[in-house]
Amino acid sequence: TLSIHSFPTRRSSDLLPARTSFPTASAALSASEIHSLQKRRALAAGWLKGVATLLGWKEAGREDGEKAACLWKTVEEVENGDLFRDAKGEGWEGVLESLVDGSVLRLSSLTPSSTSSRESLIGLLGSIMRLSFSAVSPSLPSILASLSTTPSTPTSPSTTSFLTSLLTHHSRSLLLPSLLLLLSTALAVPSSVPNNLLTTHVWTTELRTALGGMVGTSTTTCWDALVAGIDEALGSAATEDGERSKKRRKTGGAGAAARIRVLALLVEALPAPLPVQQFGEFRKRWVDEAVKGKEEAGNELLGVRYARSEEHTSELQSQ
Numbered sequence: 001t002l003s004i005h006s007f008p009t010r011r012s013s014d015l016l017p018a019r020t021s022f023p024t025a026s027a028a029l030s031a032s033e034i035h036s037l038q039k040r041r042a043l044a045a046g047w048l049k050g051v052a053t054l055l056g057w058k059e060a061g062r063e064d065g066e067k068a069a070c071l072w073k074t075v076e077e078v079e080n081g082d083l084f085r086d087a088k089g090e091g092w093e094g095v096l097e098s099l100v101d102g103s104v105l106r107l108s109s110l111t112p113s114s115t116s117s118r119e120s121l122i123g124l125l126g127s128i129m130r131l132s133f134s135a136v137s138p139s140l141p142s143i144l145a146s147l148s149t150t151p152s153t154p155t156s157p158s159t160t161s162f163l164t165s166l167l168t169h170h171s172r173s174l175l176l177p178s179l180l181l182l183l184s185t186a187l188a189v190p191s192s193v194p195n196n197l198l199t200t201h202v203w204t205t206e207l208r209t210a211l212g213g214m215v216g217t218s219t220t221t222c223w224d225a226l227v228a229g230i231d232e233a234l235g236s237a238a239t240e241d242g243e244r245s246k247k248r249r250k251t252g253g254a255g256a257a258a259r260i261r262v263l264a265l266l267v268e269a270l271p272a273p274l275p276v277q278q279f280g281e282f283r284k285r286w287v288d289e290a291v292k293g294k295e296e297a298g299n300e301l302l303g304v305r306y307a308r309s310e311e312h313t314s315e316l317q318s319q
Contacts, residue, residue: 038090040081040083041083041084041085041090041091041092042090042091044077044078044081044083044084045084045090045091045092045095046091048074048075048078048095048099049095051070051071051074052071052095052098052099052102055067055070055071057071057098057099057102058098058102064106064117065114065116065117065120068103068106068117068120068121068123068124069120071099071124072120072123072124072127075099075124075127075128075131076127078127078131079127079130079131084096084131084132086132086134096128096131096132096135097135099124099128100125100128100135100136100139101139103121103124103125103128104125104139104142104143106121107121107122107125107142107143107146108142108146110146112149112150112151115154115156118150118156118158118159119156119157119158119159120158122143122147122156122158122159122162123158123161123162125143125162126158126161126162126165129162129165129166129169130165133169140166140182141182141185141186144182144183144185144186144198145185145186145189145191145192147159147186147196147197147198148186148187148189148191148192148193148196148197148198149189149191149192149193149196150193150196150197151193151195151196151197152195152196152197152199152200153195155200156197159197160200160202160203163198163203163206164206166179167179167206167207167210170210171210171213174218176210176211176214176218176222177214177218177221177222177225180211180222180225180226180262180266181222181225181226181229183198183207183262184226184229184258184259184262184263185229185259186198187199187258187259187261187262188229188233188255188256188258188259189255190254190255192258204265207265207269208265208268208269209269211265211266211269211270212269212270212271214269214270219270220278222266223263223266223278224278226259226262226263226266227263227278227282229259230256230259230260230263230286231285233255233256233259234256234286
């Protein structure tokens with residue numbers, strides 16, 4: 001990749017007002033430096049557009065690993081040089097969003113064996129997300145669904161970095177319930193595989209640690225939202241009739257099981273028991289009937305029941 005920092009910027013000061021219009025020499029110097037940085041950022045935006053156009057990023061190919069790697073390193077230059085600002089008039093309007101669109105399109109067409117291409121695409125998306133979360137946010141369901149359909153062997157350093165950045169954003173923004181819902185939905189897709197990139201030990205440990213800090217109404221809200229998804233999956237699976245629906249029941253049960261595992265993770269991670277009313281209602285409706293034919297979901301439901309230590313479980317029962 002080329003270096004953005006090689007762009008000349010000294011002449012940008014010529015566009016500033018005369019020095020006599022500034023109260024002090026230091027004020028003039030500060031204005032010159034700010035203006036120079038703005039010009040560098042605008043040049044970086046145009047430069048990145050040119051690289052994407054040269055690579056034909058809008059026209060996805062089946063294997064574009066080298067193109068993705070090139071763009072990834074290019075965006076890293078922008079990230080390391082602090083050359084992006086999400087503001088009007090900075091020249092960045094729509095640039096990152098177009099890169100995300102091309103990345104997601106390519107990601108959806110990869111096979112499990114396309115390890116190198118996936119590393120570059122997820123690395124590119126991670127760099128973009130750290131620059132502008134809003135550019136990646138609409139595509140998160142598709143990105144996470146792709147990760148859930150990919151086996152975790154071999155390991156994926158870029159995925160680990162991407163998920164850590166994703167968790168950091170949601171933790172700092174107090175949006176962990178939203179992240180859990182995204183994960184629950186991604187893991188429940190029919191094409192999800194066991195031991196995928198969203199269920200690695202490293203990622204699960206990071207997520208569990210972050211969830212340990214959830215308190216107050218956010219816990220109850222998160223619980224209710226997760227249970228609503230489980231209710232829908234188990235309810236639709238239980239009401240299907242006929243031979244034709246057998247596969248649907250199996251798929252629905254597997255999807256519900258994946259959602260329940262996320263719920264179990266929440267129960268395990270919380271530093272104190274869940275509100276008794278919510279847990280009691282859930283146990284009465286689903287857990288007590290778990291052994292009566294919910295197939296794969298039944299085991300996961302029982303897992304939620306015993307996710308807490310014996311001490312916490314006894315406390316729930318006594319109340």
